[in-house]
Amino acid sequence: MQEAMINKAKQLLADGTVNRVIGWKRGEFVYDITPAVFETAEEIDADFVCDDFTAANVSKYLVKESRKEGKILAFLKPCDTYSFNQLVKEHRIVRENVYVVGIPGGPKLDAEKIKAKGITGILGVKNENGTLKIDTLYGEETMPYYEAILGKCETCKSRKHVVYDELLGEEGEVISAEDSGRFDMVEKLENMTAQERYDFWREQLSKCIRCNACRNVCPACTCENCVFDNPASGISNKAAADSFEENMFHIIRAFHVAGRCTDCGECSRVCPQNIPLHLLNRKFIKDINAFYGEYQAGEDTTSRAPLNNYDKDDCEPSIVHERGVE
Amino acid sequence: MQVNENTNFEPVIVAFCCNWCSYAGADLSGTNRLNYPTNVKIIRVPCSCRVNPMFILRAFQKGADGVILCGCHPGDCHYTSGNYFTRRRITLLYSMLDFLGIERDRTRLEWVSAAEGAKFAATMQEFTDAVRKLGPNRRLEDLRCRKQ
Ligand code: SF4
Ligand code: SF4
Ligand code: SF4
Ligand code: FES
Numbered sequence: 001m002q003e004a005m006i007n008k009a010k011q012l013l014a015d016g017t018v019n020r021v022i023g024w025k026r027g028e029f030v031y032d033i034t035p036a037v038f039e040t041a042e043e044i045d046a047d048f049v050c051d052d053f054t055a056a057n058v059s060k061y062l063v064k065e066s067r068k069e070g071k072i073l074a075f076l077k078p079c080d081t082y083s084f085n086q087l088v089k090e091h092r093i094v095r096e097n098v099y100v101v102g103i104p105g106g107p108k109l110d111a112e113k114i115k116a117k118g119i120t121g122i123l124g125v126k127n128e129n130g131t132l133k134i135d136t137l138y139g140e141e142t143m144p145y146y147e148a149i150l151g152k153c154e155t156c157k158s159r160k161h162v163v164y165d166e167l168l169g170e171e172g173e174v175i176s177a178e179d180s181g182r183f184d185m186v187e188k189l190e191n192m193t194a195q196e197r198y199d200f201w202r203e204q205l206s207k208c209i210r211c212n213a214c215r216n217v218c219p220a221c222t223c224e225n226c227v228f229d230n231p232a233s234g235i236s237n238k239a240a241a242d243s244f245e246e247n248m249f250h251i252i253r254a255f256h257v258a259g260r261c262t263d264c265g266e267c268s269r270v271c272p273q274n275i276p277l278h279l280l281n282r283k284f285i286k287d288i289n290a291f292y293g294e295y296q297a298g299e300d301t302t303s304r305a306p307l308n309n310y311d312k313d314d315c316e317p318s319i320v321h322e323r324g325v326e
Numbered sequence: 327m328q329v330n331e332n333t334n335f336e337p338v339i340v341a342f343c344c345n346w347c348s349y350a351g352a353d354l355s356g357t358n359r360l361n362y363p364t365n366v367k368i369i370r371v372p373c374s375c376r377v378n379p380m381f382i383l384r385a386f387q388k389g390a391d392g393v394i395l396c397g398c399h400p401g402d403c404h405y406t407s408g409n410y411f412t413r414r415r416i417t418l419l420y421s422m423l424d425f426l427g428i429e430r431d432r433t434r435l436e437w438v439s440a441a442e443g444a445k446f447a448a449t450m451q452e453f454t455d456a457v458r459k460l461g462p463n464r465r466l467e468d469l470r471c472r473k474q
Binding site: 189190194195196197198199200201227241242244245247248251252254255258280283284287288291292306307308309310311312314315316317318319320321 | 379380383386387400401407410411413414415416417418419420421422423424425426427428429430431433434435465466467468469470
């Protein structure tokens with residue numbers, strides 16, 4: 001795929017369709033892959049990568065990039081197209097200034113999961129019939145492929161591109177909630193007692209170092225002035241002082257993206273503390289589906305978001321008191 | 327107020343009341359000389375829809391043991407549709423608090439009209455009793471704000 005993408009990028013640059021390409025390049029390590037903008041065929045030949053570790057969603061970068069001079073080429077995986085669409089809907093991305101090429105999705109791999117097996121000095125990986133062969137500084141190592149899959153890819157919601165100008169490879173299908181199992185863990189938590197849930201979240205949220213990575217990466221978090229950067233709030237630019245501040249940050253972050261979060265999984269992927277933030281987002285998604293009808297953010301650019309909408313017969317908040325485990 | 331954990335704990339209740347209905351309802355219960363617990367601290371807001379989730383969390387942070395939000399009955403909002411949006415937001419917020427293991431009886435939403443002074447007093451009494459039973463808010467408190 002990388003070959004085809006490079007050719008496509010060079011072709012579109014050469015015929016003047018676009019004047020920039022947003023893709024990815026390597027950092028210090030092979031698994032350390034970060035979005036980058038390329039302007040020439042030479043730069044692309046030198047640095048462009050798209051491999052098993054290329055998980056980063058570039059949609060959010062297009063908020064700024066699409067406001068610059070000329071058109072930019074973006075390669076979007078199926079999940080990324082939902083974020084892209086959502087940003088177009090919110091008038092954050094200028095659609096005309098982006099040429100979208102849909103590329104196949106993952107599963108992508110999680111270097112942390114490989115390292116957790118005690119495998120270090122990773123130089124490259126290859127999947128051979130379900131066995132992941134890892135080339136390292138210290139020789140070849142192996143592990144089961146499925147154990148190295150990135151969390152967000154394990155519960156993939158769709159292999160279908162909801163927007164593109166051109167597609168490389170085959171188009172896929174939307175995956176049902178039952179098949180993806182993406183609400184299973186939320187359900188498990190809902191069935192715990194309040195005390196157990198409290199303990200679970202204390203353990204998770206107390207790990208937060210308020211690095212803000214989850215907010216910075218989130219394609220739904222594109223506010224010019226974020227509440228968490230407000231110097232008058234007492235909570236900007238610092239670690240949480242106590243459990244209240246931890247809870248507040250996470251409740252508010254998740255709430256602000258409720259109804260707009262496409263479940264792209266980026267927040268959990270980037271969290272250096274491995275906090276399962278997707279569970280908070282998915283709780284909102286699950287509730288919205290249950291209370292106000294099935295809704296998938298980013299699926300289209302015309303429907304009203306559930307929190308910008310209402311129905312005269314909506315359920316009362318007392319529903320929270322009536323259902324589930326106390 | 328001296329908070330004594332087990333014996334005579336008196337909860338602090340914050341009630342966000344919309345200006346047009348619920349606040350007037352509270353007023354009416356006063357002019358009718360109906361009693362409601364002194365635990366209740368009313369914060370007047372222009373519309374129930376003015377209350378964003380941060381308000382509710384901040385109330386807990388600053389020492390509330392229970393938070394109740396009151397607005398006009400659905401269909402009666404003086405800004406036409408404010409309370410319909412409130413209803414969605416607050417349902418999701420309360421559900422999230424429950425998901426995080428915060429006791430669900432610490433939060434409530436009630437529609438109270440300007441004519442329902444008696445309902446206002448009764449609701450406050452009932453809610454205060456429910457929160458009193460739960461004891462002090464420990465799961466969503468800020469230790470730095472705790473009164474000695
Ligand atoms: S909250 Fe997380 S899953 Fe949702 S859009 Fe933002 S980064 Fe993606
Ligand atoms: S946390 Fe809220 S205010 Fe901050 S960027 Fe995200 S949506 Fe905007
Ligand atoms: S990325 Fe993780 S550690 Fe950083 S602020 Fe978000 S939850 Fe906290
Ligand atoms: S004015 Fe009372 S809820 Fe809007």
